[in-house]
Amino acid sequence: MQLKIVITRKLPERFINVLPSSIEVVMWESDHIPMPREQLLAQIKEADALLTVLSDHIDRELLAAAPRLKIVSNLAVGYDNIDVGAATDLSIVVTNTPDVLTTTADLTFALLLATARRMGEGMELVKEDQWRSWSPFFLAGGDVHHKTVGIFGMGAIGQAVASRAKGFQMEVIYHNRNRRLEAEKALGATYVSFEELLRTSDFVVCLAPLTKETADIFNYEAFKQMKPTTYFINAGRGKVVVEEDLVKALSDKRIAGAGLDVFREEPIRSHHPLLQLKNVVALPHVGSASIDTRTKMIQLCLKNIERVVEGNSPLTPVKL
Numbered sequence: 001m002q003l004k005i006v007i008t009r010k011l012p013e014r015f016i017n018v019l020p021s022s023i024e025v026v027m028w029e030s031d032h033i034p035m036p037r038e039q040l041l042a043q044i045k046e047a048d049a050l051l052t053v054l055s056d057h058i059d060r061e062l063l064a065a066a067p068r069l070k071i072v073s074n075l076a077v078g079y080d081n082i083d084v085g086a087a088t089d090l091s092i093v094v095t096n097t098p099d100v101l102t103t104t105a106d107l108t109f110a111l112l113l114a115t116a117r118r119m120g121e122g123m124e125l126v127k128e129d130q131w132r133s134w135s136p137f138f139l140a141g142g143d144v145h146h147k148t149v150g151i152f153g154m155g156a157i158g159q160a161v162a163s164r165a166k167g168f169q170m171e172v173i174y175h176n177r178n179r180r181l182e183a184e185k186a187l188g189a190t191y192v193s194f195e196e197l198l199r200t201s202d203f204v205v206c207l208a209p210l211t212k213e214t215a216d217i218f219n220y221e222a223f224k225q226m227k228p229t230t231y232f233i234n235a236g237r238g239k240v241v242v243e244e245d246l247v248k249a250l251s252d253k254r255i256a257g258a259g260l261d262v263f264r265e266e267p268i269r270s271h272h273p274l275l276q277l278k279n280v281v282a283l284p285h286v287g288s289a290s291i292d293t294r295t296k297m298i299q300l301c302l303k304n305i306e307r308v309v310e311g312n313s314p315l316t317p318v319k320l
């Protein structure tokens with residue numbers, strides 16, 4: 001029987017052309033509109049492998065409808081969109097794309113700089129002909145260099161943010177579910193409790209995955225502990241933040257600003273309360289969106305698929 005891969009977003013043909021001709025590829029026709037669930041349910045019935053993106057919800061019902069499925073290869077480092085427990089029960093391997101996307105640290109740092117130095121406001125103002133003249137405190141923001149960055153989630157991306165922060169002579173503190181002694185040594189990062197991270201950071205940078213423990217962790221209680229001069233940056237997952245509480249903290253001037261690449265509901269819409277605030281810099285979930293990185297991520301996804309359908313172990317399996 002011919003092997004079948006279902007790919008839920010349109011990928012450039014050059015990635016598909018190099019696959020063995022023995023593999024049938026069913027690829028969704030759009031690179032930005034999600035594959036409808038009914039289509040996916042229909043196609044997955046005879047699929048041996050599934051290549052998904054983070055907006056696909058791969059739940060037990062879907063996995064149970066795929067008797068031949070051996071692997072779900074997720075084009076992301078996060079995998080909260082997949083029921084890994086159900087996949088494990090059904091002996092389906094789940095893989096992600098760790099380590100190839102530390103470019104997200106560049107975007108995170110750009111967001112941190114843009115938020116502190118009010119770059120979004122500045123750009124809007126220039127484009128709308130609102131720039132009148134030089135003035136002493138015109139668009140004056142917060143310094144970045146020599147400040148304290150508190151990284152919540154010290155995986156590969158968190159560590160890459162820490163090493164960029166060193167170039168700005170920042171003090172690096174972090175909180176993670178387990179200590180990262182090597183990172184402490186290599187980057188001079190100091191482990192602190194979550195509360196201390198909130199209380200003492202000038203920049204709280206969230207890069208943690210979405211789990212039962214991290215869901216809604218950035219709520220009003222958390223924002224209240226931050227300094228009024230602190231900036232909150234999130235390039236992890238939107239659902240770690242209670243957005244109403246963030247709106248309140250920003251409006252009450254409990255914190256100075258927020259730089260956000262991720263939201264509870266994506267795409268976020270322009271009427272969203274967060275987008276009415278001047279001290280919010282918002283991006284459309286583009287942390288890993290460099291050409292080189294996306295190329296590596298796609299190649300890694302396909303490599304994992306090839307290995308698993310040929311009976312080998314995947315390069316980057318997700319563990320429960």
Ligand code: GLV
Nearest residue numbers: 075076077078288
């Ligand atoms: C992006 O958010 C990812 O998890 O890769």
